[in-house]
Amino acid sequence: MGTDHAHRHYGDEMLSVEEAQEYILRAMNVLESEEKPLSEAIGQVLAQDLVSKINIPPLTNSAMDGYAVRHEDITEASEHTPIYLQVIDEIAAGSLPLKQVTPGTASRIMTGAPIPNGADTVIPFEDTDEPQRTERRESVMVPGRVAIKYLSPKGSSVRPFGQDIKQGQLVYPAGTVIRSVDLGGLASIGLGQVPVVRRPIVSILSTGDELVLPGEKLDDGKIYDANGVGLIAAVRASGGIPNFVGIARDNVDDLNDKLDECLRGDLLITSAGVSKGDFDVVKDVLSARGEMGFWSVRMRPGKPLAFGMLYDDSGKAIPHLGLPGNPVSALVAFEIFARPSIRKMLGIPNVFRNTVDAVLQDSIENNDGRRVYARVIIRYQDGGFIASTTGNQGSNLLSSMLKSNGLAICPENQKFIRAGDQVQVHVTDWDRVEYVS
Ligand code: AMP
Ligand code: MG
Secondary structure, three states: OOHHHHHHHOOOEEEOOOHHHHHHOOOOOOOOEEEEEEHHHHOOOOOOOOOOOOOOOOOOOOOOOOEEEOOHHOOOOOOOEEEEEEEEEEOOOOOOOOOOOOEEEEEEOOOOOOOOOOEEEEHHHHHHHHHHHHHHOOOOOOOOEEEEEEOOOOOOOEOOOOOOEEEEEEEOOOOOEEOHHHHHHHHHOOOEEEEOOOOOOEEEEEEOOOEEEOOOOOOOEEOOOOOOHHHHHHHHHHHHHHEEEEOOOHHHHHHHHHHHHOOOOOOOEEEEOOOOOOOHHHHHHHHHEEEEEEEEOOEEEOOOEEEEEEEEOOOEEEEEEOOOHHHHHHHHHHHHHHHHHHHHHHHHOOOOOOOOEEEEOOOOOOOOOEEEEEEEEEEEOOOOOEEEOOOOOEEEEEEEEOOOOOOEEOOOOOOOOOOOOOOEEOOOHHHHEEEEO
């Protein structure tokens, strides 16, 4: 990103949300891949095509507890004229058949056990005299006779090898996001670990002389750092690994020290100190260490935004996103700019959230031509989504965020959305979407 271009947008001209997103996402690269144990790979993206080296199931096996038979031996079987077969073997799941099924014989077989040579059909216990045989306590039934009382079609209760997954089959293509349900499938083809795009390490730094870490004593004039922990959680929920560096005071030395700790990661997120009216210390330090743009984005909350590249001593650059200080602005700006960045680094194809249409219950006002992201509670009722704002939308009021599960969009050029109108909503928390019938 050219310094000139970025700086052109400082102050006077505003960037649209899309322009800002485009600049930022262009600077984000998909990270390298790593081998991850299966159980830890959830949520990460496959870096290579996964082809099965084996058939699943590996051997043709029984779908029932029963008797493996030659179908041609039993075509005359009926309840009143059962066919008697000599039981020659018993095959448990995990063991191999010892004997071939020859005319007039059968092997007792358990679910999942391999079908012996010669047999083509499994007759379930229920269709034999198995209960009486068990009553007669014929130990493990071998040797002895079994009566086949009901006929099944040829091939019944036999699961052919490769029925589920064939050797050489593409199980998942590169780019697949691994969900919990996928893990069983990957385990079944024998993978102990998988190649996935590594998770980005995201350094988080709060800035401001007024900030105190939660849990510590609050002196007059100070406030607790709400952004640090909020951003830690947001980074984790987006798939990144948070590295919370703490609070940097508004002075050159402390900022520089803290920035040194931040540059080891893949992305740096700071909050506060970047808006137009701020003392220039944060902006000066950042500008001295890289190419930073200090932007005004046509959105509310979250207008002031800094973005650029910071360099360490070796010349390595990492992208830096400077979020506004107000906690609501910081979280909304995170949602719009940082979450897609982290998802792009993770290799996730769709970096943005899907939106749903909802009917607005109250109204959203837009008086200065910016895109409004109103915090709403969305729920599903009477066949559709309805959204209500969470009250006073001041960007300093975290309470407006607490109950919300979505962000409703009022477009830049629209002065208000009235009750009863349709509104587009980014659902930020599906687990909190209530379904009312
Ligand atoms: P600034 O962007 O530095 O002008 O900060 C804007 C507002 O956000 C000020 O009222 C700050 O006190 C407040 N603020 C900045 N950082 C934090 C934080 N980490 N937690 C809570 N409030 C903050
Ligand atoms: Mg400040």
